[in-house]
Amino acid sequence: QVGEVYLVGAGPGDPELLTFKALRLMQQADVVLYDRLVSDEVLELCRRDADLIYVGKKRDQHAVPQQDINQLLIEHARAGRRVVRLKGGDPFIFGRGGEELEQLKAAGIPFQVVPGITAASACSTYGGIPLTHRNYAQSVKFVTGQLKNRTSDLNFAELVQPNQTIVFYMGLHTLEMLVTGLLEQGKPQDTPIAIVAQGTSPQQRVLTGTLADIVQKQAQAQLPAPAIIIVGEVVALQPQLAWFGESALDAETQRTED
Amino acid sequence: QVGEVYLVGAGPGDPELLTFKALRLMQQADVVLYDRLVSDEVLELCRRDADLIYVGKKRDQHAVPQQDINQLLIEHARAGRRVVRLKGGDPFIFGRGGEELEQLKAAGIPFQVVPGITAASACSTYGGIPLTHRNYAQSVKFVTGQLKNRTSDLNFAELVQPNQTIVFYMGLHTLEMLVTGLLEQGKPQDTPIAIVAQGTSPQQRVLTGTLADIVQKQAQAQLPAPAIIIVGEVVALQPQLAWFGESALDAETQRTED
Known part of the structure; x- marks a missing residue:
């Protein structure tokens, strides 16, 4: 049988x-x-x-x-x-x-x-970043950042539309190409972006920045894979909504210092 | 406290x-x-x-x-x-x-x-429709079909891009508007589309068709909410990959009749 x-x-x-x-x-x-x-x-x-x-x-x-x-x-x-x-x-x-x-x-x-909890759900909830939000994003798109033919695999013109959240899976090693592709298609430099590394684990780390500075920030921080990358206005809510792990402590420190 | x-x-x-x-x-x-x-x-x-x-x-x-x-x-x-x-x-x-x-x-x-299992994951796995697939869709987008200002809320030009799967949440009552919007922006008439109603429950039903015929099919079938709508080439895999509930039986019957 x-x-x-x-x-x-x-x-x-x-x-x-x-x-x-x-x-x-x-x-x-x-x-x-x-x-x-x-x-x-x-x-x-x-x-x-x-x-x-x-x-x-x-x-x-x-x-x-x-x-x-x-x-x-x-x-x-x-x-x-x-x-x-x-x-x-x-x-x-x-x-x-x-x-x-x-x-x-x-x-x-x-x-x-x-079905299982996909990385985008897990990392967004544990990272304090809603994927949709009435004021900032009425849709969310999951894209692989694993590029076979450099950026030619991705339709960046479509990814730069406003009012949507983009989540890149497996994109940490192509971060610079992804950011360049978005900027070249006119996505604003000050668009918020976050890297959530080892999401939901005790080692979770969240790095936030903008398209203008995230590559440099990650070069310093060296967050490890596995990680997802979240692009969009919803990322601006992260300091306020962080509740888990180190990112929550960071946010608390920032508020105390403000 | x-x-x-x-x-x-x-x-x-x-x-x-x-x-x-x-x-x-x-x-x-x-x-x-x-x-x-x-x-x-x-x-x-x-x-x-x-x-x-x-x-x-x-x-x-x-x-x-x-x-x-x-x-x-x-x-x-x-x-x-x-x-x-x-x-x-x-x-x-x-x-x-x-x-x-x-x-x-x-x-x-x-x-x-x-985090919880979102409807797109639940309904796709129980409906037999992979949301991404190397040959058909390298990305997936979740959109709300609940339109405040008719179709003007949605950027259909962006939704008709090939090689992506679109999942509409809460779109059953706006199905005709969604289909019309996609067709007007040039999405091919024969694009596969599925409605998964009451996904994962014993009452789950899956209706598949194309942009050309789904509105008429749903008018006859009257699948009830809650339901999600999946648009893209991956839907063509459904008869082959259905394993749960009535849709699996239907697929089996079809194969027997072929």
Whole structure:
């Protein structure tokens, strides 16, 4: 009898931000294939006797090629096992979940999908930056900052429209290109921008600035990946709404000094 | 001693899609202020002796005006209570979370924010529609379909760009205006579009079509709110990737008939 594959979003890393359904399926799984962005704390919640298989990718350096991951999922399911495919964040937002399911479908393997808290939600709530706000942004767009062909991949003319928030995933190493692209298309120099690094973890750090100064600020601060970048007027609310970790302390200090 | 406000995302309705942190804070709260989109099943997980206060809004008909909600949050916290402000989905994505926190901050009330599974994630995973996909969409945009000034609120020229997925929240009652706006700006007639109604619930229904025929299809099908609308090439994957509820059965029937 063929097994089943559960494509599960593991959220941002804090195990308290897992859903109940994610945990239930993790505890049923015989085999768990997991990515680099799945935290150790989350992995520890898998069944003690489950096989944990790391298939994580690093940028420009695939630990396990995608087609081999697909093949592993199919083989384990065909062997009758319950397989959890565990991905950081949400599997359908920059998670390549669709690609993996297409292969499972073609192979006749049944599957279910569990949404997870995507990085944009996690980092904005823990960073104190609403993604939409009646006065500042009536829409929000998630874009990958991982550029294959430098900036030619992105339609910056479309990204500079006002009254929207832009969230770049995986854009820390291309920050300068992203900022240059926005400025060249006429986005104002004083547009607020934030980097939220290691969001929701005790190591979370938030760096805020403007398109004019964020590259220099990050060169000094050296916030590490994983990080998301938030661009738009909503970022100006951050000093007021920060409540978690170091950024809240910074904001408190600023207010005391004012 | 002043209490604290927890602004908590309740996710799409299925209590299994709550996070552990959301449930923990719900079970600590003395008072819970909740919206229309919070399901009964989720509410039942609050403490038995907690005060549950409905502050839900209907479209064009505010059950409790926003400033009264703000005032309630402040009063209960000042009385030393632990208050959960429970919102469907994610509080920072079309949830007005930012507006409420600004008032709490001004009143000196401490707060925390818990992200929730937003409708776009929930409905796309349970509907079988990846929001991003390497071959079809490198970005995804969330837009409100709730138009104050008819279509003039939306920049349709920007929404018709290729290679992106658009998700309209609260757009079911403006479907025809949204479709007309996209077509007038040159979005192709055969662009795939889906309505996911009551996503993740046993009553979930998915209606797929194209910009040319979706208005007529919905006039016949009469899918009810709450619903989200997904526009883009990724919708073409739905018959293949549907796995939950009626839409999976439909897809199965179609394949059998083919």
